[in-house]
Amino acid sequence: MTLLPRLLAAYRARGYEIASGLNPAHWDGFDLAPFTWLVKDGQSVTNGLGIALGEVIFLEHLLAAWPARRILVIGNSFGWSALALGLAAPHGARLVALDAGLDPFSEEGLSLTEDMAHELGLHVRAVKGFSPQAVPALMAEHFPDGLDLVFVDGLHTVEQVEKDWRAVAPFLARPGAVLFHDVRNCGLEPGMAAVGAAAGQMPRLLEATASGMAILAHDLPPEAEAVLDAYSLSEGARAAVEAGLRWRRNRRWERLKRSIRKRWPGRDQKAAG
Ligand SMILES: C[S@@+](CC[C@H](N)C(=O)[O-])C[C@H]1O[C@@H](n2cnc3c(N)ncnc32)[C@H](O)[C@@H]1O
Incomplete structure (x- = not known):
């Protein structure tokens, strides 16, 4: 059995609420979302x-x-x-x-x-x-x-x-x-x-x-x-994830250019330059 129930129960018994493991993508990119926040009376006590x-x-x-x-x-x-x-x-x-x-x-x-x-x-x-x-x-x-x-x-x-x-x-x-x-x-x-x-x-x-x-x-x-x-990344796996990231960035950029072209025809070259 995992240690999590005992760990969480120990803090909760002392009146702490816990936020941990949140996905930054769901929190506007907030990089501290995954970490453990102990909250008492609505206030974070873990600087x-x-x-x-x-x-x-x-x-x-x-x-x-x-x-x-x-x-x-x-x-x-x-x-x-x-x-x-x-x-x-x-x-x-x-x-x-x-x-x-x-x-x-x-x-x-x-x-x-x-x-x-x-x-x-x-x-x-x-x-x-x-x-x-x-x-x-x-x-x-x-x-x-x-x-x-x-x-x-x-x-x-x-x-x-x-x-x-x-x-x-x-x-x-x-x-x-x-x-x-x-x-x-x-x-x-x-x-x-x-x-x-x-x-x-x-x-x-x-x-x-x-x-x-x-x-x-x-x-x-x-x-x-x-x-x-x-919990590690091999070189081959890293390259594949990096390629996926490049594809995603490129797609965003292409969408942005399309939208600029639609709103202000003729301005996309300027933006791209
Ligand atoms: C990020 S927190 C630790 C979080 C903790 N490991 C956890 O997971 O709950 C960093 C802590 O290191 C302490 N600290 C900073 N510099 C230190 C040092 N030179 N020696 C010992 N503790 C230090 C701070 O007071 C702070 O409480």
Whole structure:
């Protein structure tokens, strides 16, 4: 059974309404529509929106194929992804979520996350601190035996994602993985290139995730690699989708030219030029 009913029920029991997984095409192209909005008394309380519904399902698929037991989340906000990971992980897994408390409500999100985790029977700690500075002490206290999975969803800058990776890389076990949120959405590809150059292996882009995640994974079992394949795009498939997009753009342009020609005969050459 999927983790979604337990995750949704935990927030609803505290009076939150949830919007997640909406299609931007149905919302006037609104790029934040797929992500998770927690709403209380009609007001969004998640300035740092949670991962999208489909990304929760991706995590569930990944952890079903590779049951990571020691998990660090950088960027907790209201605990949505931390609790999703906690529910997806095997019984007895340990998870720590770190948040600097920068976004409005993110500080109260820490105690909320711990309280809800307790109710759900999960070993989740939510602690205040800045990555990368807080990572070494956090590791010594909570994960002296190393980490299996790190989910990076804190400050979304090119420099910061490399810093986050450098902070956790020495503690990563084999098999192990660092998963980066919002790579495509926030233009973090140069950060991934820097991580790839330092690691000697490029993070893999997961195009079928709503934010365009990327993962740097080492020695995962074949079942987990198959999950990553399902969320990736081969070169041939990419070319076909790009051709479809070009056809769609071209058709729109042709329609626009026809309509200009109809309304103002003789002006379409000007518009086309
Ligand atoms: C996009 S939100 C995280 C959303 C969360 N992962 C989820 O799915 O519910 C980003 C969070 O990162 C925190 N943050 C920003 N910079 C940080 C840093 N250097 N270290 C730790 N947390 C940081 C912010 O306070 C904010 O709560």
